[in-house]
Amino acid sequence: MENGDPIKDKFTSGNHHSYWNDSQRPLEYKTLDTDVMADVLVIGGGIAGLTAAYCLSASGRRVVLIEDGCLGSGETGRTTAQISYALDDRYYDLEKFFGREKASLAAKSHKQALEWINSVVSLENIDCQFKRVDGYLFTDPTDKEENLDKELEATQRAGLPTEMVSQMPGIASGSQRAIRFPDQGQFHILKYLKGLADAIVRKGGEIYTNTHADEITEDGAKANGFTIRANHIVVATNTPVNDLFTMHTKQWPYRTYVIAAKVPKGILPYAMWWDTGNMESKWVAKPYHYVRLEPLDDNFDLLISGGEDHKTGQAEEEHISEAERYERLTAWTMQHFPHFSEIEYKWSGQVMEPVDSLGYIGKNPGDDNIYIITGDSGNGMTHGTLGGIITNDIINGVENPYAALYEPSRITLRTGIDYMKEVGNMAYRMIKDWISSGDIKEVEELAAGKGAIISKGLDKIAVYRDENGELHTCTAVCPHMGGVLQWNDDEQSFDCPLHGSRFTAYGEVINGPANCGLHKITEHK
Missing domain, CATH: 2.102.10.10 (Rieske [2Fe-2S] iron-sulphur domain)
Known part of the structure; x- marks a missing residue:
């Protein structure tokens, strides 16, 4: 669906509305109209900001959360809402970047984030269509089949309960081998955010929407012309708006595309499917396809399919327009899921790809009381959840086993080639576009x-x-x-x-x- 007007939409960050936008009333709260004080100011009303606010409120902190649109109006509301420890980067690459022990820690952290969401849905009685489903990773035609075996071994070394299966349910290429990731999760993301927001308010937190942070300092922020004073500031805005340079040399923006169509209920199992990505792509972050099924009504489910990524603002580098990317995604989806027919929804989103595959969570480099959550790397549901949990622990002085792994100031030396490619692309675009x-x-x-x-x-x-x-x-x-x-x-x-x-x-x-x-x-x- 489209909003029909390119003036900034307070419900979503694009011209197209996602399915989530059209099936949940806008999550609007009071607009900030006075000076306020808080123990913790959270800037950003997506899954990272709301998880942080929920955890901090539950720990007894006085929390104020502000969002410049409605809750979920940024990239969280443009996700496909897969909750998975099957990361969009390979575990054998994580072993290369971080070593086996830290790769295992990454697996454990994302698995814990999934379980945390499951427990909060139950604890707060959130009606968000949460389901546990299996996920299947299969080889893209451009990838080597042996890499699937390599990934299976890496996931099992990381302690994940994966197995190789000879066929996948539901997909036309079902006879193809795949790694099964059992017991993943999915939900209606905006209904989940509403449940978190309701719980935050019950616990004494304050939420302000349509409230833009114009200035962010160690004392708090200016928003809508008013002052918010706080002892701690959490910037959970997908990419940090308080940082001029440091973090933006460690991660890169990619545009990803999504389509959704009705399929008769019962014809496909509730599951997730991912290919391993186009190894012939010019991009460092190899674009891959990702698919899931969402309950719609008594007669139909909604098959949601995504992919065809490119660097933000650089679609023309491959001579493939945005419209053509939807067409390519449709053709791929119909090939693998023949029951996919008339498109009901299409939208795109922005993914921040960190150079070493893991998000950045913790103190903003150079600051003592400003914290950032960024670098979702295509796993925004678990990365954002981890961001809220880890940030809460840091602020409360609680030791967190994952804090060092996601530390924003870390330097990962083994990613040098990919880093230079991304920096080279940035320099090339700066020169090319100016001339x-x-x-x-x-x-x-x-x-x-x-x-x-x-x-x-x-x-x-x-x-x-x-x-x-x-x-x-x-x-x-x-x-x-x-x-x-x-x-x-x-x-x-x-x-x-x-x-x-x-x-x-x-x-x-x-x-x-x-x-x-x-x-x-x-x-x-």
């Missing part, structure tokens, strides 16, 4: 409902013509670190190819790390 002549020569070329980048001398200008024919112009230079924005015709946004900041067609900020909108330009109209 580019732009998408169009003159604004008269721009059709209604379209956006583009235009060059005028040394200026880069983001132009958008609305459905009424009126032209809107802003600087096309990202206020974060000077990247030249690119028009995303699918989500009707201007996206930064360097660090993933995103803006509406009218220049309002959607995603960090930028924390303000684009400067308006009037002389080029």
Whole structure:
């Protein structure tokens, strides 16, 4: 579904609405309209921020949580809501990066996050369609079959109860070998967030939506023109909006695509399916496909399929448009699940890929009382949950067995080649986009409902013509670190190819790390 207007949508961070948006009332709370004080200020109303606020409230802390849209309006509401310890990076790579002991610790942490969600759903009586399902990892045609055996051995060394099976249920290529990851989880993410939010309020926490943090300091934040004072600040905004440079040299933004269609109830089992990814892709984070089934009504389920990822703002590097990526995803899904037919929903989301595959959770480098949760790496449900649990323990002085593993200031030396590739891509895009002549020569070329980048001398200008024919112009230079924005015709946004900041067609900020909108330009109209 589409929201039909590229002005910033307080319900979701894109032009398309996800299934979750359309099947749950917006999670809105009071807007901040006065100065407040808190023990802990949590910035961000996705799964990471709400988990942190829940844990901190339960431990007796006075918590204030703010979100600049509705709860779940960021990337959490654009997930496919798979809860899994089958990570989107291979365990044999984690062994290479961290060693076997830490790879085992990573497995244990994600498994514990899944169990934590299960227990909270029961404890708080959250009606979110939570299910335990099996997951199946199978080989992409571009990958070596021997790598599946290699991954099985690595997962078992990590202590996971995996097994190799000769066939998978439900999928057309079911006779293909796969690793079975038993007893994973799935849920309706926005209904789960509502349950967490209700519990936070019951425990004395305060939640403010439509409240944007303009300034973040060790004393708290300025939001909507008011002051929030706090002893601890947790920044859980998908990518940190309080950090100019440090963390953005350790992780990279990718755009991923999702489609969903009705299938007759009972024709497919509730399960998850993943391939191992396209090894021929130019991207460091090899794009893979991920599929699950969601209960819909008495007659139908919803088959949700995702993939076809690319670096944010760089779809054209592969000469594959956003629209074509949905077409490719549809063709792949119909090949593997023939009952998939007319698309009911389509949307895209943004994934932060850390250079060494694990998220960053803990004190922001250089700060004593500001904490960050970022680097979801395609496993946002477990990474975000771990973020809340670990941050709560750090603030309360409780030793957490996973804190060092996810420490934001860590340096992983064995990722040097991948790191240099990502840095090289960033440098290449900075030069390429600044010397580019732009998408169009003159604004008269721009059709209604379209956006583009235009060059005028040394200026880069983001132009958008609305459905009424009126032209809107802003600087096309990202206020974060000077990247030249690119028009995303699918989500009707201007996206930064360097660090993933995103803006509406009218220049309002959607995603960090930028924390303000684009400067308006009037002389080029």
